[in-house]
Amino acid sequence: MSVLGRVLLMNVLLLLACINLQAQVNIPRISPDAKLEQMIGLTKVEVKYSRPSKRGRQILGEIIPYDRIWRVGANESTKVSFSTDVVVAGNPLKAGTYALYAFPHQDNWEVVFHQDTTHWGDGRDAYNPEMDALRFTVQPKALNDLVETFRIDFQGFTHTSATMVWQWEHFQIDFRISVDTDPMVMDDIHYQIDHNPTAVTYYEAAKYMQERNKKHGMALTWLEEAERLEGPKYYIYRVRALVLGQMHWYKEAIAAAEVSAKLAEEEGKDEFVRLAEGYIEEWQKLIQH
Incomplete structure (x- = not known):
């Protein structure tokens, strides 16, 4: 094949590849994206996360293993942004955007606000605890009713505080966020x-x-x-x-x-x-x- 023929063939193949890429199916995520915007006092809090469902599976101890990092949702790491400085569970935290992680244990959970927001998921292999902006321990609570799909919410509002709540299956994690x-x-x-x-x-x-x-x-x-x-x-x-x-x-x-x-x-x-x-x-x- 001549040089001109090879060039024409390569161009055709590239064109077919582009057409093939453009024709890919846009498939919905089984754990859909969610965005939550909440004012606490005059502070804007924004949460971006994905919402996995139980779908007949055992969550705690299986889908969420004990003693290992969890992304607090699915897909990309969960992101939390604060427009002003806040106090989380009694600990000061600067305004900014953080990846939200957790380390579930049998008796308690460690909640982490992490400065590196670039990891896909939990960043298990690349996670560096030295990049934690804040880490604290909370006690999980048991729920009588089944929560099929993981959710993050805010409750118990005052002018200066609210409680962030995570719920899934039969467990709940909550902690207070205060603002000045x-x-x-x-x-x-x-x-x-x-x-x-x-x-x-x-x-x-x-x-x-x-x-x-x-x-x-x-x-x-x-x-x-x-x-x-x-x-x-x-x-x-x-x-x-x-x-x-x-x-x-x-x-x-x-x-x-x-x-x-x-x-x-x-x-x-x-x-x-x-x-x-x-x-x-x-x-x-x-x-x-």
């Missing part, structure tokens, strides 16, 4: 009040203080400003009643709740009427005791 929300909120509150405060600004600032059960005097002052700008509103008096209740000024709290109920009734907000009546009943009992 207050400085971020207070900086924003003071900025808004200093630059362009509205009734909503003062109301939301006071409501945050009530929800955090702190700085009650400041909250009452901001509620007065909100009412001055907006007029009497059921939600302003509702928060005022709650703040006064937290201060144990129950008679004043009852008076504010009665105003809140009246204003809510005028606006057809039946649920807030019932809430106010519930607070009043509770505080009246506390006064009697």
